[in-house]
Amino acid sequence: MATRNEKKRQKAEKKMLAKVNGNNKFKDKKVQKKKHKLGKRSKKNKSDATISKHADNKTGAIGHAGIDTKSVKSKPEKTSKTAIENSNSSEVTSNERKKVGESKPCLSSMLGSGFSIKGGTLQQKMVAKLKAAHFRYINEKLYSVSGHEAMEFFQNEPHLFDLYHTGYSNQLNQWKYKPLDRIIERIKSLPKTAVIADMGCGDARLARTVEQKVHSFDLKAINDRVVECDMSRTPLSKSSVDVVVFCLSLMGTNIVDFVLEANRILRNGGIMEIAEVTSRFENWENFIKALYKFGFQNTDKDLKHKLFVAMSFRKISSVEKSRDLPRLQLLPCLYKKR
Numbered sequence: 001m002a003t004r005n006e007k008k009r010q011k012a013e014k015k016m017l018a019k020v021n022g023n024n025k026f027k028d029k030k031v032q033k034k035k036h037k038l039g040k041r042s043k044k045n046k047s048d049a050t051i052s053k054h055a056d057n058k059t060g061a062i063g064h065a066g067i068d069t070k071s072v073k074s075k076p077e078k079t080s081k082t083a084i085e086n087s088n089s090s091e092v093t094s095n096e097r098k099k100v101g102e103s104k105p106c107l108s109s110m111l112g113s114g115f116s117i118k119g120g121t122l123q124q125k126m127v128a129k130l131k132a133a134h135f136r137y138i139n140e141k142l143y144s145v146s147g148h149e150a151m152e153f154f155q156n157e158p159h160l161f162d163l164y165h166t167g168y169s170n171q172l173n174q175w176k177y178k179p180l181d182r183i184i185e186r187i188k189s190l191p192k193t194a195v196i197a198d199m200g201c202g203d204a205r206l207a208r209t210v211e212q213k214v215h216s217f218d219l220k221a222i223n224d225r226v227v228e229c230d231m232s233r234t235p236l237s238k239s240s241v242d243v244v245v246f247c248l249s250l251m252g253t254n255i256v257d258f259v260l261e262a263n264r265i266l267r268n269g270g271i272m273e274i275a276e277v278t279s280r281f282e283n284w285e286n287f288i289k290a291l292y293k294f295g296f297q298n299t300d301k302d303l304k305h306k307l308f309v310a311m312s313f314r315k316i317s318s319v320e321k322s323r324d325l326p327r328l329q330l331l332p333c334l335y336k337k338r
């Protein structure tokens with residue numbers, strides 16, 4: 001039989017796990033009180049009813065502080081077009097989407113569980129939960145700052161980059177279709193002399209897989225193949241590459257700068273390959289039209305996969321930064337924790 005002390009310890013562990021899970025039962029009394037007040041107010045005003053609902057941490061909407069589960073929101077969370085409940089699978093059911101009024105899944109919802117474990121001790125589960133929360137925080141961060149700011153962020157917190165990449169790799173292994181595979185196939189069909197720039201290369205799988213010379217760039221180098229840089233300013237010379245690849249990497253808020261850098265380093269007639277999460281596009285046709293103004297003509301697109309869109313472009317003219325260029329924006333991947 002468990003001793004009294006053991007029972008106490010088990011209870012404390014459960015309490016901590018419940019906090020990580022956002023379980024109300026063990027919530028801080030202060031938060032409970034605040035919720036109670038909100039609940040009271042909601043009776044007075046019908047519109048406030050949503051407040052108490054959203055203040056309920058069951059939905060566990062984690063803000064940019066990532067693991068701060070204490071704050072009680074006074075306004076309902078807006079469900080952005082890309083917001084979706086966290087899911088263990090890369091395939092999101094239509095029922096899950098309906099819950100948040102969303103029609104398409106997004107990357108962070110697919111990535112969010114990169115650290116989930118089945119079984120394991122309570123402590124292992126807690127660690128996995130915390131890592132997953134950190135992972136989602138970093139993922140959101142990358143979608144909400146410029147490339148330059150993201151670079152600074154990882155310079156200050158290098159360990160977070162490793163955590164991000166472990167989570168991403170775990171999840172990548174679960175996807176049946178990997179967007180980089182299509183790009184690899186296309187590059188394999190090009191001459192062996194072609195020179196490639198892989199922007200936001202992650203662990204440089206492209207460079208490891210194809211025979212051509214690949215310059216692999218990322219915010220941090222997780223192996224020797226990777227050159228550390230913000231991809232809006234690579235060390236490559238003008239018109240020096242035949243192919244530029246952006247595979248799930250147009251994350252920063254300054255996509256214009258990434259595309260202008262692609263235009264600078266590509267030779268005329270060179271190819272730009274883009275693969276992105278479907279839900280990031282409000283209107284992919286407008287995105288293609290806008291890229292034309294940046295000197296890129298669309299040559300191919302692959303829309304048959306539910307989660308990812310792939311597009312190929314040819315550089316038809318050199319374009320430099322100017323006020324006449326259109327804005328280039330993709331929706332960030334926001335998420336709701338289950």
Ligand SMILES: C[S@@+](CC[C@H](N)C(=O)[O-])C[C@H]1O[C@@H](n2cnc3c(N)ncnc32)[C@H](O)[C@@H]1O
Pocket residue numbers: 142146147148150168180199200201202203217218219220229230231232246247248249250251252
């Ligand atoms: C989702 S991962 C994709 C990795 C790889 N391209 C793949 O398909 O497996 C996105 C990568 O883009 C990188 N990234 C995002 N913004 C970047 C920037 N401004 N400069 C360089 N790399 C960037 C991230 O650090 C991350 O490694």
